[in-house]
Amino acid sequence: METETLLKELEPTVEANLNRHLEVAQEWMPHEYVPWAEGRNFALLDGEPWSLEQSTLSPIARTALEVNLLTEDNLPSYHREVERAFGRESAWGEWVNRWTAEEGRHAFCIRDYLLVTRGVDPDELERARMQTMEAGYDSGEKPLLNVCAYVSFQELATRVSHRNTGKITEDPVAERLLTRVAKDENLHMIFYRNIVDAALQLLPGPTMRAITDEVVNFQMPGSVIPGFARKAVQMAKAGIYDLRIHHDDIVMPLLRQWRIFELEGLDEEGEKARDELAQAIAALDREATRFVTQRDEAAAKIAARRG
Ligand SMILES: [Fe+2]
Ligand SMILES: [Fe+2]
Numbered sequence: 001m002e003t004e005t006l007l008k009e010l011e012p013t014v015e016a017n018l019n020r021h022l023e024v025a026q027e028w029m030p031h032e033y034v035p036w037a038e039g040r041n042f043a044l045l046d047g048e049p050w051s052l053e054q055s056t057l058s059p060i061a062r063t064a065l066e067v068n069l070l071t072e073d074n075l076p077s078y079h080r081e082v083e084r085a086f087g088r089e090s091a092w093g094e095w096v097n098r099w100t101a102e103e104g105r106h107a108f109c110i111r112d113y114l115l116v117t118r119g120v121d122p123d124e125l126e127r128a129r130m131q132t133m134e135a136g137y138d139s140g141e142k143p144l145l146n147v148c149a150y151v152s153f154q155e156l157a158t159r160v161s162h163r164n165t166g167k168i169t170e171d172p173v174a175e176r177l178l179t180r181v182a183k184d185e186n187l188h189m190i191f192y193r194n195i196v197d198a199a200l201q202l203l204p205g206p207t208m209r210a211i212t213d214e215v216v217n218f219q220m221p222g223s224v225i226p227g228f229a230r231k232a233v234q235m236a237k238a239g240i241y242d243l244r245i246h247h248d249d250i251v252m253p254l255l256r257q258w259r260i261f262e263l264e265g266l267d268e269e270g271e272k273a274r275d276e277l278a279q280a281i282a283a284l285d286r287e288a289t290r291f292v293t294q295r296d297e298a299a300a301k302i303a304a305r306r307g
Contacts, residue, residue: 013198015091030109033177039116054118060238064165071222072107077137085147135224145210152192159185164240205270212277243288
């Protein structure tokens with residue numbers, strides 16, 4: 001099916017889900033979540049420059065907050081991607097702008113929190129933001145069905161990452177803020193998930209193929225952040241986002257929701273894609289088990305050494 005036709009066919013679903021989203025999304029004020037009274041000037045305004053001992057966050061909490069913030073910072077690139085795929089017309093275009101407006105507040109409230117509390121090195125953060133945005137995010141002309149499948153997984157992944165980052169800060173203020181951001185991500189996930197559901201009804205084979213390809217090739221949107229690979233490993237070790245979470249809390253819930261393995265009447269292409277998907281998630285599951293076992297063993301060794 002031509003992309004133009006597909007956009008038209010899915011338009012009623014997009015419109016219904018946009019309306020549903022607008023009804024359930026509660027207005028919230030990012031400034032309410034920032035402890036402004038803790039803020040003070042930096043060097044240029046005759047204040048104190050940042051130094052490490054000012055941060056009350058643990059190193060892993062700093063890393064996770066920075067990764068999550070820089071991921072959100074790249075919004076102009078994500079906007080470009082969804083606008084290219086969904087267009088500016090009809091409910092699709094309305095969703096693109098609404099979604100972008102909601103995403104916009106994520107970066108600035110997390111940044112406000114970090115600057116006011118002196119949680120991370122602000123110079124380093126600004127340089128990393130510049131690098132991240134200059135790298136941009138480019139999915140390489142991903143087709144519509146793939147974009148819809150990818151963003152379903154990605155929104156759920158960022159929801160979980162924000163939630164778990166909030167917990168690891170051990171700061172109730174940060175946790176409240178990130179829990180609020182995670183709620184937005186959850187509603188975004190539901191929107192995209194419902195579009196994929198409709199696409200599965202409309203074009204089961206090609207949609208199955210798109211889902212399989214996006215599971216197999218999944219990468220976090222933040223993969224362009226400087227030092228991402230190293231930081232992602234630290235976050236995995238800390239249990240903020242690891243393969244077990246990716247398999248159990250992101251991939252499987254969506255596949256279950258879409259009734260991927262109960263779906264009947266698939267064409268040959270669809271059946272082939274589903275077989276590949278089954279193999280891919282089995283491999284992911286094995287890898288996740290291996291990762292967790294190694295992590296547990298390493299933790300046991302450290303505990304034994306400490307006596
Ligand atoms: Fe976000
Ligand atoms: Fe989102």
